[in-house]
Amino acid sequence: MMTDESAEIGDRLLPLDGWHRARGARMVSFAGYQMPIQYEGIMAEHQWTRMSAGLFDVSHMGQLLFIGDAADAALELVLPGDIKGLAEGRMRYSLLLADDGGILDDLMVTRRVNDIYMVVNGATKEDDIAVLRDALPDEITINHMEDQALLALQGPKAAAALARLAPGADGLFFMEAGAFAIAGVPVWVSRSGYTGEDGFELSIPAESVQQIAALLVEQPEVKPVGLGARDSLRLEAGLPLYGHDVDPTTTPVSADLGFALAKRRREERNFPGAERILLEREQGAILKRVGLFVDGRQPVREGALVLDGEGNEVGRVTSGGHSPTLERAIAMAYVPDALAVPGTPITLSQRGKLHSATVAATPFVPHRYHRKGSLK
Amino acid sequence: MTTHYSTDHEWIAVADGVATVGITDYAQSQLGDIVFVEVPQAGTTLGKGKEAAVVESVKAASDVYAPVTGEVVEGNAALEADPSLVNTAPESDGWFFKLKLADPAELDGLMDEAAYKAFVATL
Structure with missing residues (x-):
């Protein structure tokens, strides 16, 4: 065992x-x-x-520096965020996109005095560097801060x-x-x-x-x-884990990360996969990432199936486990867009056993960030 | 009462032809915080080495196999309400199930406490 x-x-x-x-x-x-x-x-x-x-x-995470004039504009070749508009000392969550709009990684990007600092996932950092080196002009130096x-x-x-x-x-x-x-x-x-x-x-x-x-x-x-x-x-906290809840087969819309698409960039339509992603944004993606409350105490984990009324597989659980704060089983899954509404009942199958679940609003546990302008 | 141990880290306490089965303190320490246990129902017949129970920690699900053949006479209902008994009292209140032995000779293939301790020391 x-x-x-x-x-x-x-x-x-x-x-x-x-x-x-x-x-x-x-x-x-x-x-x-x-x-x-x-x-x-x-x-x-x-x-x-x-x-x-x-x-x-x-x-284990990758720390990268981008040095050179217009490094911000260069990064916009592969990220859908407003990097040019990022003020010094401010950071944003962004996505490294493939040409088809699939997500190659999720990351944090910060403007510093003389460079742009990025933190990427450990398992993807070498691939990310190759994609970035290929996409960015030679004048931009990429420093992997090993x-x-x-x-x-x-x-x-x-x-x-x-x-x-x-x-x-x-x-x-x-x-x-x-x-x-x-x-x-x-x-x-x-x-x-x-x-x-x-x-x-x-x-x-x-x-x-x-x-x-x-x-x-x-x-x-x-x-x-x-x-x-x-x-x-x-x-x-409802935060996706790259390689599990988000991967190259998912897009910013299907992964419910649409907030990473800056307004200016949506208007310019000039990030990788923009055509597909903006169409999905208007019409909905086929599958969408949601949170689930799972009935009972047994955790339903990555790989469990989402079933429709006839028992057909229509989606998949990508993360799941016991919530110590809520003392119940919670999960993230991709479900058909029409079911991606809080309160919708969902049937899951894991190791031959059926579990009932309900689409939940995320975060499951409220964020307690120290935001500018908040009262505390 | 004699207690036997399996290489799958189960303990088997035998009295009057009935074996009480649980997982060892070493096993619970390896699994970590237990959040769910599914035990077999009374009347279920279990074959030696067959899946008998499911134990889920925060990080993973594991099967518990029947260390000997027999018919389940009782599953530990207390584990449904409080799975953490497996962490706090693995070799007493955190028992999984009791079964009526079909073939007491199967016990000969198990370890005694000294042999089990020596086995764990090699891991």
């Missing part, structure tokens, strides 16, 4: 590998790296992040903990970023994350990340949290 996905030969090691092991982490293979899936337990780490602050090592680690500090007490070490970092609002220092080490701080909570992502020189991680977990609000809780937290 043991199904542990133990580390594979050829996996790369994170700069904090030994640090994780010394803290009792269970390491698994993910995106070509050995990564901590849990320390004390997924449930406890999930709840700790929701009520205090969790420290996540996401150094000597930078990336930590995420997430939770309602993240700001208080970080401000003690990086004074002023709590002055950032959601989707803003800036340069700070912790113990003399330069740290690029973004107020963003993947849990639905307020929080930060910290880009740190790899040679100093152990020192910074140690300082962070010395704060009484902070405990290390593994990939397991990262997955259950992002699922509750």
